Amino acid sequence: MKFTVSRDGLLKPLQLVAGVVEKRQTLPVLANVLMQLQGQELSLTGTDLEVEIVGRLPVDGVEMEGEVTVPARKLLDICRSLPDGAELKFERDGERLVLRSGRSRFQLSTLPAADFPNQEETSAQTRFSISQREIRRLIEATGFAMAQQDVRYYLNGLLLECRPQQLRAVATDGHRLALCDRDAPGLNVESPIQAIVPRKGVLELGRLLEDTDASAEVVLGNNHIRVICGPFTFTSKLVDGKFPDYERVLPRAAGNEIYADRQALRQAFSRAAILSNEKYRGVRLQISEGLLQIVANNPEQEEAEEQLVVDYVGDPLEIGFNVGYLLDVTGAIHSEQIRIGLADANSSALLQQPEEGDAVYVIMPMRL
Numbered sequence: 001m002k003f004t005v006s007r008d009g010l011l012k013p014l015q016l017v018a019g020v021v022e023k024r025q026t027l028p029v030l031a032n033v034l035m036q037l038q039g040q041e042l043s044l045t046g047t048d049l050e051v052e053i054v055g056r057l058p059v060d061g062v063e064m065e066g067e068v069t070v071p072a073r074k075l076l077d078i079c080r081s082l083p084d085g086a087e088l089k090f091e092r093d094g095e096r097l098v099l100r101s102g103r104s105r106f107q108l109s110t111l112p113a114a115d116f117p118n119q120e121e122t123s124a125q126t127r128f129s130i131s132q133r134e135i136r137r138l139i140e141a142t143g144f145a146m147a148q149q150d151v152r153y154y155l156n157g158l159l160l161e162c163r164p165q166q167l168r169a170v171a172t173d174g175h176r177l178a179l180c181d182r183d184a185p186g187l188n189v190e191s192p193i194q195a196i197v198p199r200k201g202v203l204e205l206g207r208l209l210e211d212t213d214a215s216a217e218v219v220l221g222n223n224h225i226r227v228i229c230g231p232f233t234f235t236s237k238l239v240d241g242k243f244p245d246y247e248r249v250l251p252r253a254a255g256n257e258i259y260a261d262r263q264a265l266r267q268a269f270s271r272a273a274i275l276s277n278e279k280y281r282g283v284r285l286q287i288s289e290g291l292l293q294i295v296a297n298n299p300e301q302e303e304a305e306e307q308l309v310v311d312y313v314g315d316p317l318e319i320g321f322n323v324g325y326l327l328d329v330t331g332a333i334h335s336e337q338i339r340i341g342l343a344d345a346n347s348s349a350l351l352q353q354p355e356e357g358d359a360v361y362v363i364m365p366m367r368l
Contacts, residue, residue, distance in 0.1 A: 001066030001092035003037055005059050007082050007101070010042075013055030014079055016232065017046040018072040020053050020204055027117075032069035034116045035090075035097075037062065045116070046072055051201045052119045053208065054233040061089075067113035070097050078106055119235045124219045126162055126193055128186040132216045132229050136209040138169035139202055141180035141359045144328045146199050147173035154241030158202045162193040162220065170246050176325045177249055178332070180359040195220055196243055201236030208232055249362055251350045254341025258287060259311035259354060262338040265292075266330035268306040272296040273323040275304040282368045283323040287342075288316045296323065319345045320368035329361045 017033055025031045025048075034045040042059045045052065082088070082101050089100040092110075099106040139158070147155035150173065161168040167184040170177065197205070205227060209216065216229040227234045272283050276296040286293040287310075294306040319342065329351050330338060341350040351361040 001035075001037055001068055001090065001097075002063040003042070003059050004061030004087060004089050005042065005057070007079055007086040007088055008084060009057050010088060011079050013044055013057055013231065014072075014076050016204075016208055017044045017053050017055045018076045019207060020046040020048055020051050020200075021072040022048045023073070029069055029111045029115045030117075031071060031073070032111055032116070033072040033075060034067065034069045034113055036067040036113070037065045039065070047117060047119070048200075049117060050198060050237050051204055052235045053204060054235075056231040064092075066092055068092060068097055069111045069113055069116050070108045074108060075099075119224070123221050125221055126187070126189055127217070127219045128162075128184060128188070129215045129217050130167060130182075130184045130186060131213045132209045133211055133213060134167070134182045134184065135216060135218075135227070136206065136211060137358075138167065138180050138182055139206045139209070141332050142169045142171040142178035143202050143206060144332065145171040145173060145176050145178035145361075146202065148199070150174070154196055154239055154243055157196040157198045157239045159243045159246070160195050160197060160220075160225070162187055162189050162195075164189055170243070172244070172246065172249070175322065175364050176328075177246060177362040178329075178359065179246065179250075179361075182358060193220065194243060195225055196239035196241060197225055197236055198239050201225075201234075205234050205236070208234055249348070250360065251341065251343060251348055251362065254343050254350050256287070256312070256314045256317060256342045256344075258292065258340040258342070259337055260292065260308060260340070262330055262333060262336060264308060265338060266327065268294055268308050269323055269326050269330065272304045272306050273327065275302045276323050280366070281322050281324050282320050282366045283326070284318060284320050284368055286316070286318050287312055287314075289313055317342060317345055319349070320366040321349065321363055322366055325363045329363065332359065332361070333357070 036043045043056045045054045086101045091098045097108045097110050159170040168181045170179045216227055219226040223238050225236050272294045277298045284295040292308045292310045297303040335353040337354045339354045349363045
């Protein structure tokens, strides 16, 4: 194996591929990135056995093809530390990979490429194309509501639901729920197909996708999802479990509706959060005609109070929420106004754009 590549061309795919590699590994080869040189193309592969990313880039100065695995983190740190525009010369020397650039020379240990695990081919349940921007929007609109290390392992991920001409994403941690729909004209299914993508896979896929109309091909199998976008191929195992019936959680009727300026509301929540209880992060919303009062206090007897003029006509209402959840939702919605629907003081709140929004959010109340 012997070739020359520009530092700038190698850095981006190497960063994305190395992001999958875990620092602590049971198998030494999993701390490595697989480098395969074939023809004029170099492919880089990183995996933790759950998620795999393959990045490909064209290489001009190929003298000898080959494949090898090298420590991902060390190779990335070397590439980052070299100057912009540097030229990197790689050469296999027995059990070592030698990297030269200018007056710098590095010898990296290698492990055989044959030891590197291969993701098995996935039998496709469904296959469709959708723009990268659409999938990215689904992840941004819902990903924050995924659970972290919940014993209900099926909540530690994002539900992707393929519906006729539509792709839906749903995430919940049991205290809040986020749902987003995007049009997918190429999605031809007769009945909904569900797949739960694990948390790490969702985060890595979000890093990979760009805010562009460029197409991504999605292949959904029984236990894998594969997304091919440009020079990258992302593969992830799916969570084996049944996602809760999320439609039962969506409030059917919200008798009381509050319309507020989203940015002003978000800033008021941010200020109130400073003096909320650090553990529970609860704030009280006191709603009366035309006015929303946000009150937060903590065990040190400190208190924050914010008043906001809102569009509300109805009986006075007092209800508590986790302010972190409210901040997440007001950050995910991009409209100028926000609509908050409440049935009563003990029911979940339904938050969404006032009209034609693609996402809805449900937050359970807190007892304060």
